[in-house]
Amino acid sequence: MQQKWDERYKESAFAFGKEPNLFFKEWLPQFKPGAILMPADGEGRNGVFAARLGWDVTSFDFSIEGQSKALQLAAENQVTLNYIVGDLDDLSFEKEAFDAIGLIYAHFAAEKKSVFHRKLNDYVKPGGIIILEAFSKKHLYFNGLDPKVGGPKELDMLYSTEEIRTDFPNYEMLMLAEEEIQLNEGKYHIGKGAVIRFVGRKIS
Numbered sequence: 001m002q003q004k005w006d007e008r009y010k011e012s013a014f015a016f017g018k019e020p021n022l023f024f025k026e027w028l029p030q031f032k033p034g035a036i037l038m039p040a041d042g043e044g045r046n047g048v049f050a051a052r053l054g055w056d057v058t059s060f061d062f063s064i065e066g067q068s069k070a071l072q073l074a075a076e077n078q079v080t081l082n083y084i085v086g087d088l089d090d091l092s093f094e095k096e097a098f099d100a101i102g103l104i105y106a107h108f109a110a111e112k113k114s115v116f117h118r119k120l121n122d123y124v125k126p127g128g129i130i131i132l133e134a135f136s137k138k139h140l141y142f143n144g145l146d147p148k149v150g151g152p153k154e155l156d157m158l159y160s161t162e163e164i165r166t167d168f169p170n171y172e173m174l175m176l177a178e179e180e181i182q183l184n185e186g187k188y189h190i191g192k193g194a195v196i197r198f199v200g201r202k203i204s
């Protein structure tokens with residue numbers, strides 16, 4: 001899996017473009033900047049966007065090629081990222097270290113997903129936020145129609161609103177919906193897809 005991402009990020013073009021994800025771009029500016037964790041930040045388009053808004057960004061991904069592209073993008077934008085290369089299993093921060101977490105197309109093996117969500121929950125301060133966009137289970141249909149839209153082909157790696165409610169029961173739901181959207185992100189997210197969109201504020 002890691003090799004797949006390294007191969008993709010070795011290409012000179014940015015796999016999902018240099019612009020931030022539109023949902024992230026719409027929601028992040030609504031909150032006061034602080035410390036933000038960006039797990040699975042890939043080539044850093046979203047981490048760099050956050051840094052440009054004044055957030056103190058920690059990016060995390062297991063692709064060293066992703067790190068290299070992200071640092072390039074950060075330099076182009078005259079911002080800095082603290083970009084850590086590692087597997088999510090190794091993620092370790094102080095409890096309540098972050099004001100926000102951005103999870104944009106962070107798709108993991110089914111057995112890891114909920115464990116990982118619980119871990120992330122510990123890192124968010126009370127009053128802090130999570131912004132998530134990821135393909136929903138319905139997306140398998142759209143991927144079958146046109147694989148150019150991208151996304152995992154394993155049902156269990158895809159998201160549902162029920163999973164979000166179960167994994168983040170201690171969050172005020174500022175937004176939780178399954179939506180069908182038109183994606184136009186770089187070379188690997190092109191076409192119609194089904195996504196889960198979630199913005200939550202940690203209550204306790």
Ligand SMILES: C[S@@+](CC[C@H](N)C(=O)[O-])C[C@H]1O[C@@H](n2cnc3c(N)ncnc32)[C@H](O)[C@@H]1O
Pocket residue numbers: 002005016021039040041042043044045046060061062063066086087088089104105106107108
């Ligand atoms: C679809 S890409 C999304 C990249 C970025 N969030 C974006 O929207 O441009 C998924 C990313 O998850 C990373 N990833 C997947 N499994 C991981 C794991 N177990 N540990 C760390 N990173 C992982 C991949 O390297 C890849 O960069």
